[in-house]
Amino acid sequence: MAVNASDIPDMPTLQAIGSRRSYRYYDPTRTVEDWKIDTMLNAARFSSCQGNINCTEAIVVTKDSDLWDEIEECISGFNVQIINQASHLIFWLTNLNAWYGRANDGLSSLALSGALTKYHGWNYEFTMTQTVPRLMSFPAERTEILLRFETGQHVSAAMLAGQSLGVGSILCAFGRKPGGVEKAFNLPPHYRFTWGHAVGYPLEDMSAGGQRPRIKFSSLFSNQEQGNPRQMADGLEDALKAKGLIQEQAPLPGRFEEIDKLAADFGRDPGVVSWPEKEVQRLMNDDDWDFGPHIRDRAAAIIAEGGLPEYPAEMVETFQKLMTEHGIDASKYLPE
Numbered sequence: 454m455a456v457n458a459s460d461i462p463d464m465p466t467l468q469a470i471g472s473r474r475s476y477r478y479y480d481p482t483r484t485v486e487d488w489k490i491d492t493m494l495n496a497a498r499f500s501s502c503q504g505n506i507n508c509t510e511a512i513v514v515t516k517d518s519d520l521w522d523e524i525e526e527c528i529s530g531f532n533v534q535i536i537n538q539a540s541h542l543i544f545w546l547t548n549l550n551a552w553y554g555r556a557n558d559g560l561s562s563l564a565l566s567g568a569l570t571k572y573h574g575w576n577y578e579f580t581m582t583q584t585v586p587r588l589m590s591f592p593a594e595r596t597e598i599l600l601r602f603e604t605g606q607h608v609s610a611a612m613l614a615g616q617s618l619g620v621g622s623i624l625c626a627f628g629r630k631p632g633g634v635e636k637a638f639n640l641p642p643h644y645r646f647t648w649g650h651a652v653g654y655p656l657e658d659m660s661a662g663g664q665r666p667r668i669k670f671s672s673l674f675s676n677q678e679q680g681n682p683r684q685m686a687d688g689l690e691d692a693l694k695a696k697g698l699i700q701e702q703a704p705l706p707g708r709f710e711e712i713d714k715l716a717a718d719f720g721r722d723p724g725v726v727s728w729p730e731k732e733v734q735r736l737m738n739d740d741d742w743d744f745g746p747h748i749r750d751r752a753a754a755i756i757a758e759g760g761l762p763e764y765p766a767e768m769v770e771t772f773q774k775l776m777t778e779h780g781i782d783a784s785k786y787l788p789e
């Protein structure tokens with residue numbers, strides 16, 4: 454049956470952004486409709502792209518693919534369950550040749566569209582004798598950074614579009630076999646596999662146990678110069694809560710029971726991972742984090758319950774190395 458506009462829900466943008474979670478439990482019996490996947494791909498297609506070069510491509514894969522076993526061997530271990538329950542796996546690719554091969558036409562298409570105008574100093578001769586030659590002289594590594602950034606934001610649009618349709622997403626690292634995905638798909642050398650993206654109908658509640666905590670707004674964003682904290686506009690936090698961008702922070706009541714039930718249903722181990730008591734205490738006292746009451750209550754409860762792990766001695770080496778190699782103060786991560 455053909456899709457109608459009335460089939461498409463109207464979730465406001467800010468609500469879709471606030472409702473998005475990385476879903477890790479999917480209903481293996483449900484397949485996401487093609488039109489929803491195609492809507493997500495269209496959201497990517499219409500994202501902003503440098504010079505209109507359209508460098509972001511994707512391969513949509515389902516478990517009946519002949520390549521599934523090979524793909525599974527490449528994905529990081531903690532993602533294996535996820536992709537096997539998900540409905541689709543989208544492989545987001547960055548075509549570096551789009552930069553070199555399409556910038557001329559991309560810019561021309563923008564001029565024809567009325568987007569590139571003389572107002573901003575665009576001029577055909579200058580473009581062809583200065584701008585394009587300069588852009589075309591970029592080494593592949595520079596082009597790769599620029600274009601992968603672009604692919605990232607295309608993926609983000611796809612995830613948000615999915616969320617607004619009730620479809621869950623998660624990005625999945627393929628760290629187990631570097632180069633394995635490129636090999637499985639026999640990608641030409643100018644293609645980069647940028648990220649894997651699992652899509653499906655979540656088995657967990659769409660709140661996935663609440664919005665995950667973030668660093669405080671004023672610790673992330675500055676005014677005029679870096680480190681000069683920007684304060685949120687008066688009343689905005691409450692207004693954004695009302696509009697669904699800022700949602701109730703995790704863990705919502707019932708989250709741990711939900712996880713244990715999912716584990717029981719699929720014959721997996723119940724429970725979540727915990728850090729040592731001192732680490733949890735230190736984190737809760739870190740003023741950069743925007744922690745609300747649920748996570749503070751959870752931290753207090755696991756500390757009261759006890760049985761938390763100790764620092765493994767091996768961690769010392771990693772954090773000491775961080776201090777010497779990157780000059781960052783990682784001493785807070787070291788045991789006293």
Ligand SMILES: Cc1cc2nc3c(=O)[nH]c(=O)nc-3n(C[C@H](O)[C@H](O)[C@H](O)COP(=O)(O)O)c2cc1C
Nearest residue numbers: 473474475476477529532623624625626627648665
């Ligand atoms: C580039 C990228 C790669 C990620 N890779 C993984 C992954 O391999 N496995 C996983 O479980 N989560 C992965 N995530 C999801 C993050 O862990 C998640 O975004 C973070 O915990 C915040 O939670 P939220 O997305 O629900 O807000 C990835 C996220 C990003 C942006």
